[in-house]
Amino acid sequence: MxxxxIILGGGQAGIYAAREIRQNDPKSNIKILGEENLLPYERPPLSKDFLLDKKKAEDLYFHSSDVLKNENIEFENISINKVDFENKKLFAKNDNVYSYDSLLISTxxxxxxxxxxxxxKNDIYYLRNLEEAKKIKEIVSSKNKITIIGGGFIGLEIASSLSQLQKKVTVIEIGNQLMGRIIPKQIADLVQNTHIEHGNEIILNKQIEKITKKNDDYEILLNDNSFIETDFIIAGIGSTPTVKLFENTNLKLDNGIVTNEFCETxxxxxxxxxxxxxxxxxxxxRNMRLESYQHAQNHGICAGKNIAGVKTEYTSIPWMWSDQFNLNLQLTGICDEYDEIIERGNDINNGVIYFFLKNNKIRGACGVGIIGKVGRDIRITSKLTEKDTIVDKQILSDQNLKLNKLIQK
Amino acid sequence: MSEENWIEVGSTDSIEEEDLIRFDHQDKTFCVYKLTDGFYATDGICTHEAVHLEDGLVMDDEIECPMHQGIFNIKSGEALSPPACEDLKTYPVKVDNDKIFIKID
Known part of the structure; x- marks a missing residue:
């Protein structure tokens, strides 16, 4: 037999898992159930090249329907509203029932x-999927003063794109720095300067007290009693794992679905x-939950291997990027467990990187520079981290010395 | 094969092993690599987003884009890892009197 x-969730992790299962298992039935009526697509361009009209919707798909057909992977657009783990069944809103032997949740x-x-509620816009990106793109074309609530990656990428579309952009951030959840302040401040140089207004340490609609415009009251007048509001204030479907089941949840190193729940x-x-x-x-392109891909692949019976530990060192204006910011590893920080470079034109070390080994690094300037070093850093290398701090701190000398072959 | 298509890039010692140099010719950019078994050449711009590969990491036979970590095989140009999915164009390389030449079509 x-x-x-069944792969529940038609995003990047889901499609990579499906293809990996097929590589290792030519026979099984593989079906992806997706809530969006679209084949899995890349989300990073939504806030950047899609808004800037450099990429069209059709450029975003990971794979064409032909690839899925050739690999005998089914994709169905359906919304599931009940799960019965005991009897291994999923129930759809339209009364369809799907039974499985193995289930991957990639919601x-x-x-x-x-x-x-x-x-x-309907006046505040958010950006996660293609439909929302299309809406924002259409509406902002007739707007001028845009306010973005939340100074994280998504808010700042939108701020960068809209500034390039000649909009007057204000970003309101509750914290005392931009991207405060994971980016070190030194790097965040460099990014902030670039936004300001391009005319974006950045407001830190302020909370929204009230938003009032005035005709077609809005008045935002901040907690210091100042007002911002704006004609379009986008919020990017973080995300939560999509687990509502499992809340009353015995699936272990804690900031998402708890899994071990083999993607098993x-x-x-x-x-x-x-x-x-x-x-x-x-x-x-330790446990962690990541929201990034590389993780969605690699974790999906790892889950695919394990589902297909190829027992594989997930050991990928986290990596993510953000592109804003002409800057490329990259982060590898984790930057919140350290006993020493080492700085490499001090000019954004050549790239600036902060390494976070513990016991003379790199745990993570974060860098920013003009596009292309930090990628190679960050990549080498991932390798040094993965190999648990004791590093020569002199080489780390001197931009004239090449980091690849530190890689032991 | 006409001789005119072979363009001189520079001397063989201008590239360290397992490294690359950028070479601009007319309005095009190329990357020329020195791997353990010889010299290779590809287009100089990533097929994913227009970024120069000269700042990328060369490891074994692969070049990795510095912007989003798309990986290409230097010898075949094959796109090995997303977000890159379109192959990188490769060019023939020859060495003559310690000088590197690439053949541009």
């Missing part, structure tokens, strides 16, 4: 929403990968 494998994450006392034959998974990372010896 052939194995039935991703969803935007946190602002809580506003007046009824402005607390329930046999149920796996989770990507944004939705709070996974155990054996290198860092």
């Amino acid at each position: 052939k194995n039935k494998i 991703g994450s969803e935007n946190k929403k602002l809580t506003l006392d007046n009824n402005l 607390s329930i046999k034959d149920v796996y989770a990968a990507g944004d939705v998974s709070n996974f155990y990372h054996p290198f860092y010896e």
Whole structure:
């Protein structure tokens, strides 16, 4: 009997898992159930090249329908509203029932929403999927003064794109720095300077008290009693794992679906990968939940291997990027566990990197520079981290010395 | 094969082993690599987003884009890792009297 494998969630982790399963297992039935009526597509360009019209929707798909057909991977656009783990069944809103032998949950994450006392729910825009990006792109074309609530990656990338479309952009951030959840302040400040140089207004340490609609415009009251007048509001205030479907089941949840290093959940034959998974990372010896392109891809692949019976530990060193104006920011590893910080470079034109070390080994690094200037060093850093190399700090701190000398072959 | 298509890039000692140099010719950019078994050449711009590969990392036979870590095989140009999915064009290389030449079509 052939194995039935269902992948719940049609994003990047899901498609990479599906293809990896097929590589290792030519026979099983593989079906992806996606909530969006679109084949899996790349999300990073939505806030950048898509808004700037440098990429069209059709440029974003990971694979064409032909690739899925050739690999005998089914994709169905359906919304599931109940899971019965005991009997291995999923129930759709339209009464369809899907039974599985193995299930991968790759439902991703969803935007946190602002809580506003007046009824402005439909007036605040968020950006996660293609439909939302299309809407924002269409509406901003007739707007001028844009306010972005939240100074994280998504908000700042949108701020960069809209500035390039000649919009007057204001970013309001509750914290005392931009991208404060994971980016060191030194790097965030360099990015902030670039936004300001391009005319964006950055407001830190302020909270929204109230938003009032005035005709077609809005008045935003901040907690210092100042007002911002704006004609379009976009919020990017973080995300939460998409787990509502599992809340009343015995699947173990804690900031996402808890998984071990093999993408296995607390329930046999149920796996989770990507944004939705709070996974155990054996290198860092702790659980973490990541929302990034590289993680969605690699974690999906790892889950695919394990589902296909090729037992594989997930050891990928985290890596992510953000592009804003002519800057490329990159982060590798984790930057919150360290006993020493080493700086490499001090000019954004040549790239600036901060290394976070513990016991003379790199745990993570974060860098920013004009596009192309930090990528190579960050990549080498990932390799040094992965190999747990004791590093020569002189080489790390001197931009004239090449980092690849530190890699032991 | 006409001789005119072979363009001189520079001397063989202008590239360290497992490294590359950027070479601009007319309005095009190329990357010329020195690997353990010889010299190779590809287009100089990543097929994913227009970024110069000269700042990328050369490891074994692969070049990795510095912007989004798309990986290409230097010898075949094959795109090995997303976000790159379109192959990189490669060019023939020859060495004559310690000088590197690439053949541009």
